[in-house]
Amino acid sequence: MEDTLYATYQRRAAVIKALAHPSRLLIVDELSRGERCVCELTERIGSDISTVSKHLSVLKKAGIVLDDRRGVQVFYRLRCPCVLRFFDCIEAVIEEKERAIA
Amino acid sequence: MEDTLYATYQRRAAVIKALAHPSRLLIVDELSRGERCVCELTERIGSDISTVSKHLSVLKKAGIVLDDRRGVQVFYRLRCPCVLRFFDCIEAVIEEKERAIA
DNA sequence: GCTTTATTTGGTCATATTGCCAAGTATTCG
DNA sequence: CGAATACTTGGCAATATGACCAAATAAAGC
Numbered sequence: 001m002e003d004t005l006y007a008t009y010q011r012r013a014a015v016i017k018a019l020a021h022p023s024r025l026l027i028v029d030e031l032s033r034g035e036r037c038v039c040e041l042t043e044r045i046g047s048d049i050s051t052v053s054k055h056l057s058v059l060k061k062a063g064i065v066l067d068d069r070r071g072v073q074v075f076y077r078l079r080c081p082c083v084l085r086f087f088d089c090i091e092a093v094i095e096e097k098e099r100a101i102a
Numbered sequence: 103m104e105d106t107l108y109a110t111y112q113r114r115a116a117v118i119k120a121l122a123h124p125s126r127l128l129i130v131d132e133l134s135r136g137e138r139c140v141c142e143l144t145e146r147i148g149s150d151i152s153t154v155s156k157h158l159s160v161l162k163k164a165g166i167v168l169d170d171r172r173g174v175q176v177f178y179r180l181r182c183p184c185v186l187r188f189f190d191c192i193e194a195v196i197e198e199k200e201r202a203i204a
Numbered sequence: 205g206c207t208t209t210a211t212t213t214g215g216t217c218a219t220a221t222t223g224c225c226a227a228g229t230a231t232t233c234g
Numbered sequence: 235c236g237a238a239t240a241c242t243t244g245g246c247a248a249t250a251t252g253a254c255c256a257a258a259t260a261a262a263g264c
Contacts, residue, residue, distance in 0.1 A: 097165030
């Protein structure tokens with residue numbers, strides 16, 4: 001197995017992994033409508049603010065979101081709206097799967 | 103938090119999670135060029151065949167691949183080639199990230 | 205029926221993820 | 235400076251994931 005080839009898959013997997021959580025998908029969806037501060041997202045998600053903050057740091061580390069502190073608040077936004085095309089791909093898989101069951 | 107809304111994100115996360123592993127991405131990439139039996143994939147990946155088999159069952163459970171036993175071998179193929187559009191989205195995120203560093 | 209080849213499944217161990225609470229940091233305002 | 239607000243980080247317990255080996259299954263051929 002070529003080392004560099006596998007490294008490519010690892011890099012991709014890291015990004016995908018960052019998206020592989022319902023709360024983080026909710027965050028991305030929410031941010032697709034504009035920037036939001038942590039407390040807005042926390043209210044939306046319903047878990048502890050520390051949990052949300054950690055989810056955001058996962059997304060940030062993966063290069064999916066950017067943060068911007070303005071005063072006491074920290075606003076997050078999508079780094080690259082292209083992640084949204086993602087949802088379409090995923091939904092297509094889900095629909096295909098459901099069609100097979102029906 | 104609406105229950106049904108969150109359920110949507112959970113369903114999506116389940117599919118994304120199934121893709122969030124370098125070996126499974128390699129499998130998907132390989133299957134994009136046609137069906138493959140487990141031993142072909144195993145050779146490509148380089149881990150134990152039981153490990154590869156488990157990766158395949160993860161992909162199957164998520165609705166990403168289909169299997170077809172022919173004789174002693176089991177051939178896998180992509181259920182929906184749309185997952186491939188995925189890679190483009192991911193690469194775009196990675197490039198965006200690297201551009202920022204440079 | 206027994207053997208061989210291909211694959212799946214069960215068990216186990218190491219490691220990673222997730223969520224909450226508590227404590228720490230940053231910024232604003234009085 | 236001290237208090238309040240917004241957020242992050244550390245720690246910990248519960249759970250999930252991933253890899254291997256060994257054992258079980260499935261189909262083919264003798």
